[in-house]
Amino acid sequence: MDYQLIKSKRKTISVELKDGEVVVRAPNRMPKRDINAFVEKHADWILRQQEKRRAEQQQLAAVEKLSEAELAGLYEQAKAVIPDRVRYYADLLGVDYGRITIRCQKTRWGSCSAKKNLNFNCLLMLTPPGVIDSVVAHEVCHLVEMNHSDRFYALVTRICPDYRRCNRWLKDNGRLLMARVSDDPKSLPPEAIPLSGELGEDQ
Numbered sequence: 001m002d003y004q005l006i007k008s009k010r011k012t013i014s015v016e017l018k019d020g021e022v023v024v025r026a027p028n029r030m031p032k033r034d035i036n037a038f039v040e041k042h043a044d045w046i047l048r049q050q051e052k053r054r055a056e057q058q059q060l061a062a063v064e065k066l067s068e069a070e071l072a073g074l075y076e077q078a079k080a081v082i083p084d085r086v087r088y089y090a091d092l093l094g095v096d097y098g099r100i101t102i103r104c105q106k107t108r109w110g111s112c113s114a115k116k117n118l119n120f121n122c123l124l125m126l127t128p129p130g131v132i133d134s135v136v137a138h139e140v141c142h143l144v145e146m147n148h149s150d151r152f153y154a155l156v157t158r159i160c161p162d163y164r165r166c167n168r169w170l171k172d173n174g175r176l177l178m179a180r181v182s183d184d185p186k187s188l189p190p191e192a193i194p195l196s197g198e199l200g201e202d203q
Helices: 032-041 043-061 068-093 122-126 129-141 150-159 163-178
Strands: 004-008 014-018 021-027 100-103 110-112 118-121 191-193
Touching (some): 014 043, 021 032, 043 163, 068 122, 110 129, 122 163, 129 163
Parallel strands (some): 004 021
Antiparallel strands (some): 014 021, 100 191
């Protein structure tokens, strides 16, 4: 079985699939025969993972793409739903935030900048309400902890107790949802919504 070998000062050996390629990480002094034996021992697992990846790629390729009108509808839904959820969780923590921007992205569900601006993916409107809340709570907690430490996750699960289950749902289903966006969609401008204290009733 072909594989890419990466040696380093590590003490253990591991194997992973990266972009369809088998990557083995091993200690500098481990003999090649021992590395080959390790790969052979895990050959069945590697083949199963490769087959799983191929099936996933076929599934992603078959996903029905969203139309421009459907994307525009998701933007409008997100503008109506997400600011209220941001306000709810920000009030729980007693924190302020800058601007809320709604975008259509294929790699991220949300983000928080150093200037306290929050960005969210309009595709969240295709997920269950609890998942929307989990992403909003995650980003709002970054207003307090700009990291992914144990303290950060303790804060997230305190204000969103169902966070881990919802995060697992997003990991299991998120790639299929993002695959519904064309690789070259007609651009829709991001919608920027001002600070919560300035929000009007019609926004």
